[in-house]
Amino acid sequence: MTENQGPTALGEDTVTELADRIQGFVFVPGDAGYAAATAGFNLRSQQRPCLVVAAAGAADVRAAVAFAAARDLPVGVMATGHQPFPAEDGFLLVTTGAMRTVEIDTERGVARVGAGARWSDVVEPAQAEGLAPLNGSSPLVGAVGFTLGGGLSPFLGRSFGWGADHVVAIEVVTPDGVLRRVSATAEPELFWGLRGGRSNFGVVTELEIGLFPVTSFYGGGIYFPAEDVEAVLRAFPEVVRAAPDAFTCSVALLNFPPVPEIPEPLRGRFLAHVRVTHLGSDEEAEKLMAPFRAIGEGILDTVARHPYGAFPVVHTDPVDPFPYEEQGALLAELPAQAVESLVESAQVAAGGLVTVLEIRHLGGALAGRPIAAGPVAARDAVFNVWGATVGPPEVVDAGMSMLGGMIERLSPWATGLSYTNFAGRDDRAENVFTAEDLERLRALKKRYDPRNLFRVNNHNIAPE
Ligand SMILES: Cc1cc2nc3c(=O)[nH]c(=O)nc-3n(C[C@H](O)[C@H](O)[C@H](O)COP(=O)(O)OP(=O)(O)OC[C@H]3O[C@@H](n4cnc5c(N)ncnc54)[C@H](O)[C@@H]3O)c2cc1C
Known part of the structure; x- marks a missing residue:
């Protein structure tokens, strides 16, 4: 256009x-x-x-x-x-920002989530009933876009799986203007395609999603200074190797800007942010974190038992809008050479242009493929690498070129696809779906949107 x-x-x-x-x-x-x-x-x-x-x-x-x-x-x-x-x-x-209604059905253990609801809108009423959704790290991200892009919860995903696999029903206005309620038994092929293909098949007006009985976790973040970054990256594979499904860990290399909104000990610094969540005992979590604990105390440590509603403490994602560009890649493994590559990237990232470079452990229940599982290619990976650069256009452009190089150097261990929710602006459907899923999605697109009306603001699936 x-x-x-x-x-x-x-x-x-x-x-x-x-x-x-x-x-x-x-x-x-x-x-x-x-x-x-x-x-x-x-x-x-x-x-x-x-x-x-x-x-x-x-x-x-x-x-x-x-x-x-x-x-x-x-x-x-x-x-x-x-x-x-x-x-x-x-x-x-x-x-859909005004459609933020959320209803909790405690008997069925599901939430009916309006198209514009953010995770904070869902977690609060669900917690009032002792339940938790498969939400992401940020309370401000939209529950529907997140879930239909796969839905990687860094808190509950390794225990329960992808958000998209726990969708019970979807209400969607398809390109013919019809409001449909689809599920595993009603228009199952469309139900399959939406749980990964999101706005390619219409506007979802409401999702019914599964909830889980989780009211607290042991976890938070440890911020290590620049001199410990290499040790943190080397400890990461050791920690995840021993991790049960209840334990989730990621490491983010962060360049905090020198602005007053950032707490003093972190302001203007390059550091490693270890993020952990454990659904078991505090003692077990500490034992699993021992390789990180052996490095030192860190500049700031928020690891403690928290009520589930305090989940934003783990990643401390930004809350105010800002200009950024992002890019991700999925890794099938993390051998010693891949860790060396991350260590080299950390040395480059310390220069400041790449604002964040994160490696997140997947696996556990995220590796499962339930019957009729949606087109979520990330389930075939064990790690997700994701980075972002923030700032005015010239800074973002230079940072993205640097980030692209870091991701390129990890390609020997990559699956070749990106996780939909962390894909970059230039990623296309071919970059986020497996070839087999894409073929099936194209056939579905031909059936529901043969004119490809829904081709803007998404990873467009061209009709067959
Ligand atoms: C700070 C931050 C933290 C994040 N953490 C995580 C995380 O932990 N796990 C994870 O998986 N992802 C995470 N993400 C990625 C996030 O899930 C994606 O950016 C997601 O696309 C956001 O959905 P949205 O609806 O809020 O955004 P939007 O940009 O509004 O929408 C994104 C996509 O969803 C589609 N969509 C939105 N609403 C509908 C609808 N009603 N019907 C059909 N399609 C719709 C849009 O068309 C678009 O293609 C994070 C992103 C940020 C910026």
Whole structure:
């Protein structure tokens, strides 16, 4: 799409007619609310739709999709704007931020999650019932986009598996404008494809997801100074080798900016952030962490028994929007040479341009392939490597080129695919799905979206 089909192309009357049918809001470029409606968490990912429908509910989504379909207008979906995609224009953007309703069904152990709910919206009511969802590290990430991109919980994933594998039912408005409720028994092929293929098949208005009886964990973060980074990277394989499924560990090499929002001991420093979560006893966790403990005390240590709702303490992800670019890779193994490569990358990262380089342990229940498991290629990997660079364009561009080199050097141990939720702006469907899944997804796309209307703001699956 190169042309911006503005409101003139659509006709003012036509837009007004749509707005009259919508309970939420409709914006066109130039409207006072347009900039806020199209702004996501990632300030580098500014989409330029010719029409925005800020949906208040499923009826609005149906009206928006039917409107777009009647005019051959491509459709994109955005909840929080956490994931970077190439900027496009001339399309209709459905935003779901207002659809944040969450209901907990304690009897069935499931949560009904509205399309715009963030993890904080789900964890709090679930914890009130002694339950926890398979949420991610950040309370602000959208539960629906996260889960349909695979759903890697760094707290519960190794114990229970991928979020996408614990979806019970999905309500989705497909490109024909029909609201469908799909599950393992109702339109099972679409149910399969959505649990990995997300906005390629429509706008999901509600998810029903499984919950687990977890109310606390032992874990947190230990921040080691620059001089300990190499020792931390060398200790990591030893720790994960002994880890039971209940224990999850990752190491992030971080360049903290010298800004007042960062606590004094970390401000402006390069360091290694060890992140751990254990669902067993405190003593067992400490025993498993012994190789890290042997390195030293660290600058800051938040490892303790925490109520589950305190999960953000483990990764301490940023809460304010900022401009960034990210790239990830999946590793099948982490032999000694791969650790050497990470140590070399750490020396380069210490220069400051790469803001974060993280290695996360997968495996455990994440390696499982339940019957009718969705197209989540990351289940074939044992580690996820992910990095990001933050700042103005020239800094991000230089940092991404450096990060690309780090990821390239790990290619001898890589599966060749990226994990959908951590894929970069340039990744395509071929980079996040296995060839076998992609073939099946293409056939599904042909059936539900033969005109490929849903081709914006996603890893587009071209119809067969
Ligand atoms: C700080 C941070 C921490 C993170 N931690 C984790 C983690 O621990 N584990 C993990 O797996 N990922 C993690 N992620 C990645 C995150 O899961 C992805 O960026 C995810 O795509 C975010 O979903 P969103 O809806 O919030 O973002 P958006 O950018 O709004 O959407 C992302 C994608 O989901 C699709 N989508 C959103 N809503 C719908 C809908 N209603 N129907 C159909 N498609 C929809 C969009 O079309 C788009 O393709 C993290 C990201 C950040 C920035």
